[in-house]
Amino acid sequence: MAKKIPMRSCTGCGAKKEKRELIRVIRTPEGSIVLDGSGRANGRGAYLCRNPECLEKARKKRALEKSLGAQIPEEVYERLSEGLAREQRSGGSLGGDHAG
16 A cells, blocks of 8 residues: 655645645744744644745735744744745755744
8 A cells, every 4th residue: 555645735826745845834832933844843834835936925925924823024034035045055955944
């Protein structure tokens, strides 16, 4: 029997993709917004494609705020954007970059 691959939706573009293809953004129990490189950190999560355009779409629609149930300050979006850019340059490893 084949192992089921978890699918998730990007909060920016709405595309359904395999979980490992997306980046998880979480609101920690302490209330900070963090890029979750492992995909397993505790907290309320939302997923984004590894594309800065999807972060922009999510920002304009306030989709991350709705998914995470928290106000997200502009500086956190800037740190998320920097984290995505760093992740693209490094070839796909986030390593748990903090964004808030």
